[in-house]
Amino acid sequence: MSFFNKVLASIGIGSAKVDTKLSQSSIKVGEEAEGIVEIKGGSIEQNIDEIYLTINTTYEKESDDKIIHKQAVISTIKLNEPFVIMPEELKTIPFKIKIPMDTPISTGSSKVWIQTGVDIKGSVDPTDRDMIDILPSDMVEEAMSVFSQLGFKLRKVKNEAAPYKIRKRLPFIQEFEFVPTSGPYYGKFDEIELIFFQIDETKLEVIMEVDRRARGLAGLFSEALDMDESLIQFTIQDYELPTIKATFNDVLMKHS
Incomplete structure (x- = not known):
């Protein structure tokens, strides 16, 4: 493990990557979305502190006669305990995340997505965003x-x-x-x-x-x-x- 590779990984080059794959593209509020999170090791061994999923949307807020767009986290789950991923290693973590009953449905300007975050010690944290169609109750x-x-x-x-x-x-x-x-x-x-x-x-x-x-x-x-x-x-x-x-x-x- 070279010092040069460590430096590159610290700015996200050659670091581990994350890819979340949902089993369905649409789901009704109150039900569980299922899928897998794939973590692909980079060029060096790295410590994965936490992998988490959040359900997100945006909303409008008026401030000083202007409309600003803000992001809201609807729900969060943690998927793992800390582990080490080796260079080029592929780990797959299955998950289920319940869509809360108060999640906005996907229509008009309302969009919902599941975001995957990975906390890696000493590196830029990779993320992944997957849009999901939320159906009404x-x-x-x-x-x-x-x-x-x-x-x-x-x-x-x-x-x-x-x-x-x-x-x-x-x-x-x-x-x-x-x-x-x-x-x-x-x-x-x-x-x-x-x-x-x-x-x-x-x-x-x-x-x-x-x-x-x-x-x-x-x-x-x-x-x-x-x-x-x-x-x-x-x-x-x-x-x-x-x-x-x-x-x-x-x-x-x-x-x-």
Whole structure:
């Protein structure tokens, strides 16, 4: 092991490399992603202190009238105890990592990836990033389907910094913006914004912000003062899914 090779490895040249291979490209929230992490030894023997996986996304935050993009870690797992990898040696570590129920689904501008980090003593730490398509829970999927049935179209989905009053485990919420394009609510609402908090496999918390379309002088006055928006919060159990359309319909009728 030459001193020159040690110097090169310390700046990442000839150091160990990491490659994570997922068994699936898409997965539903609450389920486990599986795969393997391959560590390929470099030109010298190296001490691998830690290999870890993180589930990540980005979100928007407003600061001084500017939108900044921040990264959030949703979950982290450690895969190993310290070990030594020899030159050109290939080690394979299988893994399972659960996708938390509050992971944003992959739609609109919301992207999720699994990042692999390797802590190597005295060297640049290699990383690997793998995008993964996150699918909604059955309850969220049904709720979104119902809105389509009621004549709404999904216009925008984004992750944004969570207001303090509704913030939970993560620093952001995923917001779904629907606009009425047909049906009984066309012309009554400008837009409907939905936030889903999947408490567990059987319970879904819904926060709905309705933006009523201004009608007449009184309506225009209310709109100018942001009085045309209402915030509604309610919970749906899985056994209520057969009547979820009636639930949303009742809420919308009360605020139209």
